[in-house]
Amino acid sequence: MGFELYTKKGGRSSSPRVTIAKAGYIGINSACMNMYFKGKVFVQLYWDKERQIIGIKPIDKEIEGSFTLTNEGERRPGSIAGRSFLKYYEIDFFKSKSFSPEWNEKENMLIIKLK
Numbered sequence: 001m002g003f004e005l006y007t008k009k010g011g012r013s014s015s016p017r018v019t020i021a022k023a024g025y026i027g028i029n030s031a032c033m034n035m036y037f038k039g040k041v042f043v044q045l046y047w048d049k050e051r052q053i054i055g056i057k058p059i060d061k062e063i064e065g066s067f068t069l070t071n072e073g074e075r076r077p078g079s080i081a082g083r084s085f086l087k088y089y090e091i092d093f094f095k096s097k098s099f100s101p102e103w104n105e106k107e108n109m110l111i112i113k114l115k
Contacts, residue, residue: 019098024083042066057109
């Protein structure tokens with residue numbers, strides 16, 4: 001059998017992805033950052049227990065209950081230190097899981113369906 005040259009670089013996806021990581025943070029890939037969170041430094045987190053949905057709403061300034069959206073620049077992933085949120089609502093983060101989010105225009109927030 002002959003060798004095949006591997007030419008792809010990195011694991012970047014052009015589709016928005018959100019990961020709830022084992023360490024207790026919420027990771028947002030660069031595609032998602034560029035589409036929905038460009039220029040934003042803070043977010044509000046929401047939980048719909050009945051439907052098992054997390055909402056991430058970008059906001060312009062820090063307010064009570066907001067979370068910092070860490071991002072190191074354009075085309076870079078972002079993250080939210082959301083361990084307290086995940087623990088409070090008993091959202092499983094003991095194994096990293098990745099999701100394809102949806103944008104909700106009406107609510108102006110990113111929706112992550114856990115189920």
